[in-house]
Amino acid sequence: MILSKLQLHLSKVFLMIFLRDRQSIFFSLFFPIIFMTVFGFVNNGQQEPLNIGVVNESDSVVAADFVQQLKDSLVFNVTIGTEGLLRSELEEGDQTMVLVIPEIFNTANLDRQSVELRILVDAAQLAQLSLVMPLLEQTLIEIEREFRDTEPMFSLVIEDVQARSQSYLDFLLPGLMAFTLMQLSIAGSGYNIIEFRRKGILKRLFVTPIQPKDFITAIVLARTTIVLTQLFVLITFAVLVLDVQIIGSFAAFFFVVILGTFIFLNLGFCLGSIAKTQQAAIMIGNIVIFPQIFLSGVFYPIESMPEFVQPVANVLPLSFVSTGMRDIANEGVSLLAIMPSLIGIAVWLVVSYVLATRLFVWKEVAN
Amino acid sequence: MPIIEIENFTKTYPLPDNKNETFCAVDGVSLLIETGEVFGILGPNGAGKTTTLEMLEGLNDIDGGHATIDGIDVQSCPFKIKEIIGVQLQASEYFDNLSLVELLTLFGALYSHDIDPTALLEKVQLLDKAKAKPANLSGGQKQRFSIACALVNKPKVLFLDEPTTGLDPQAKRNIWDLVQNLNNNGMTIVLTTHNMEEAESLCHRIAIMDHGKIVAEGTPQSLILQHAPEPPEAPLHGNLEDVFLVLTGHALRD
Numbered sequence: 001m002i003l004s005k006l007q008l009h010l011s012k013v014f015l016m017i018f019l020r021d022r023q024s025i026f027f028s029l030f031f032p033i034i035f036m037t038v039f040g041f042v043n044n045g046q047q048e049p050l051n052i053g054v055v056n057e058s059d060s061v062v063a064a065d066f067v068q069q070l071k072d073s074l075v076f077n078v079t080i081g082t083e084g085l086l087r088s089e090l091e092e093g094d095q096t097m098v099l100v101i102p103e104i105f106n107t108a109n110l111d112r113q114s115v116e117l118r119i120l121v122d123a124a125q126l127a128q129l130s131l132v133m134p135l136l137e138q139t140l141i142e143i144e145r146e147f148r149d150t151e152p153m154f155s156l157v158i159e160d161v162q163a164r165s166q167s168y169l170d171f172l173l174p175g176l177m178a179f180t181l182m183q184l185s186i187a188g189s190g191y192n193i194i195e196f197r198r199k200g201i202l203k204r205l206f207v208t209p210i211q212p213k214d215f216i217t218a219i220v221l222a223r224t225t226i227v228l229t230q231l232f233v234l235i236t237f238a239v240l241v242l243d244v245q246i247i248g249s250f251a252a253f254f255f256v257v258i259l260g261t262f263i264f265l266n267l268g269f270c271l272g273s274i275a276k277t278q279q280a281a282i283m284i285g286n287i288v289i290f291p292q293i294f295l296s297g298v299f300y301p302i303e304s305m306p307e308f309v310q311p312v313a314n315v316l317p318l319s320f321v322s323t324g325m326r327d328i329a330n331e332g333v334s335l336l337a338i339m340p341s342l343i344g345i346a347v348w349l350v351v352s353y354v355l356a357t358r359l360f361v362w363k364e365v366a367n
Numbered sequence: 368m369p370i371i372e373i374e375n376f377t378k379t380y381p382l383p384d385n386k387n388e389t390f391c392a393v394d395g396v397s398l399l400i401e402t403g404e405v406f407g408i409l410g411p412n413g414a415g416k417t418t419t420l421e422m423l424e425g426l427n428d429i430d431g432g433h434a435t436i437d438g439i440d441v442q443s444c445p446f447k448i449k450e451i452i453g454v455q456l457q458a459s460e461y462f463d464n465l466s467l468v469e470l471l472t473l474f475g476a477l478y479s480h481d482i483d484p485t486a487l488l489e490k491v492q493l494l495d496k497a498k499a500k501p502a503n504l505s506g507g508q509k510q511r512f513s514i515a516c517a518l519v520n521k522p523k524v525l526f527l528d529e530p531t532t533g534l535d536p537q538a539k540r541n542i543w544d545l546v547q548n549l550n551n552n553g554m555t556i557v558l559t560t561h562n563m564e565e566a567e568s569l570c571h572r573i574a575i576m577d578h579g580k581i582v583a584e585g586t587p588q589s590l591i592l593q594h595a596p597e598p599p600e601a602p603l604h605g606n607l608e609d610v611f612l613v614l615t616g617h618a619l620r621d
Contacts, residue, residue: 009476013462013469020464200459204516207424207454208477209446367426 006210007217014222028184032176032234040169040242049077050132053086053098060106062143067101069139075132083120090122097121097132173244174329175298177231178322181257182264182292184230186285188223189268193365194281197272202366212362220265227261228254248328252335256328259345260321266352267317273359292318297326317352320344370437370524370555371400371423377431378418378579392418394579395432405546405556407570409563409611411620415579416559417457420526423557424454437523450478453522455513457529461501467512468497471519478520491515491545507538514545525549527558531565543569563607577615 018024054070056063071078079086079095086098098120105115117140196202205215231254238244246253267288275281295302295309296318305313313319324341327333335342378393393415400406408416421427423434425445434441441448461470468484475482488494491511496504504512510530517525527546531539539562546569550556560566566573567587574584583590587607594613595605 006476006479009473013465013473016469017462017464196462199461200456201462203426204454204456204459204461205477206426207449207452207456208474208520209449209479210477211446363426 003217003221004214007214007221010210010214010218011221011225014218015225018222018226024187028180028230029233032180033237035176036169036172036234036238036242036244039172049075050096051077051079051094052132053079053081053089053095055083055086055098055100056080057103058101058105063101063105066105066139066143069143070099073135073139075135087120090120093122099136167244169238169242169244170330171301171326172299173235173238173246174326175296175322177234177257178260178296178318178325179293179298180234181227181231181260181321182289182318184227185223185261185264186268186271186289188226189219189265190271190275190285191268191278191281192219193269193272194275194278197365197367198278206362206366212360215362216269216360220262223265224258224261228257231257246329247332248330249332249334253325253328255335256321256324256338256341256345259342259349260317260325263317263321263345263348263352266349266356269356270352270359273356273361273365292316295319296322298322315344317345317348320348368402369399370402371398371434371557373398373400373419373423373432373434375432376419376422376429376434378415378422378427379430391579393422396576396579396581397432398574398581398584400555400557401572402555403550403553404571405550405558405569407566407573408557408559408576409561409566409573410559410576411615413620414576414615416576417528419576420528420557420559423448424452424526425449450520451523453517453520453525455510455517455525455527455530457532459513461516463502464500466498466500467493467515470501471515474516474519480520482519487515487518490518490548492541505538507534507541510534510538510542511545514542518549522554524555524557527556529559529561531560531562539565563611567607575611575614582614583610 052070054067056067067078067080070076079089081089083098083100086095089095090098100118100120102115102117105117119136193202235246239246271281271285271288275284292298295305295313296316297313298318302310302313302319302323320341324338324345327338327341328335374397376393376396377391379389379391382388382390396415396419398406408419410416418427422429423436423441425441425448429442436448437451439447439451462473465473467488471482471484471487475484485494485497488497491514493504493508493511493515496508496512501509501512514525514527514530517527530546531542534542543565546556546558558570570587572584572586573590574581575590576582583594585593590610591605591607594610596609596613
């Protein structure tokens, strides 16, 4: 396809209009960057240590050793104190649980009878307990083995097959980029067209010899450039500042980005043709955008959603785009491997293109 | 030799309060507009002036009749028509954040013409505003800029829809001078107006429209001779406004 001088000139104009609109540049980058940064700090892969209180009523070496092991553990933040003090701290919620080591906790007793350790808990924190209990038991078993001098019969070795650690941010970035792409595209064709019409700009253009295909080509060209640039800024920020990993091919990744942009530009043209006022456009636009924010696996995987929404969620255009982008970015697979997503994208491209060409009648859109 | 020939133009719309009934916004309008003249279309609001212009410009469908501009059929060759006409619409804004020069260059590109924006701005006395944004122009400057945009393709016919409505006397005179200037260089100009003084001083011929029909047509002088009230009813000989009111009545329009 050869672009005409007019098409190039008009897309340059659309780019200039966007570049001079500092506010919309700022806000289109602001949301995803803030979102990523917040999640980057909150979800740094490390669990906050749990506060536990320990009442040590025994003066034995074993007890001291046990307390030391708890202190050494990254999972716990240990406070030593009297039962009365720690109990009130527990009631106020400062401690997750209080462990009472009895006086008889020593090696001499270990052989003869089992020693009971009391645990005081706040029932409201029960969920945390299920995490803590196995760890405590494990620590006790290890101490016991040491003193009885027995070797464990079994031991579990955990091997990570994914070879690299994946944080929530790695998961989030492609979804967030797909979301940004959708917003920018729908705004570029849909909301812009309505604004141009309201101002009488389209009517003025209509009385010049410009062909609708020139107008559409220029919008598509300018918007695709804007989307690619904005996403490039986001990806650079994520990789350099937040240490997000992209392991797939950039070419394949941006190929999916471009196809996705075309889908949402088409849907934007439909929106701009149907909606007569900016208010109507925002309402109709939200019907398209909102379900996709929640259902398209942008923020969490579609598999984790209730079973009855999954069939719907799976066929939304943004699902195909974000899944395709994520598979490439997180798993480094080729375009061939994401064929199901590509087929979905292709179907949406055709559907949205047919809809857009039916609905976008230059004379009616301009008037 | 006429450059615009309109024959029996009709435009019907469904009534706003009763969709089954229609009314004629333009009802059998026929006009011949000569090459090189300034032709005025007068009429109360809702008379069908703008609709008639929009049908010529391709903005509105032609329900009945047909028209040619410079021998080109308006309905079958809209894009050829667009090449040879210049249009100033009643109200139009332009892209935000673009300067006058950038906008004129864009309009040139729309016609695939390389243009000299400064020469055009000079013609409409806006050279000192070359880097300004249209939003920062006064009413008169905006109208002059709209005319500059309509001139980028050196049109054979220039359509001006109420070019002086809402302007102060100075700005109004300024537009008149501009129109006269363009006309002196041979451009045919078709304008609509509510201003009788404007019609009388600017237009070679005028047509008065009401209820979608042309009720009178001719030079301002001939219309005054034919339709102005006799001296006893008005001092001396009456003026074009008297003609207008006699022909269209005193009832208020929306």
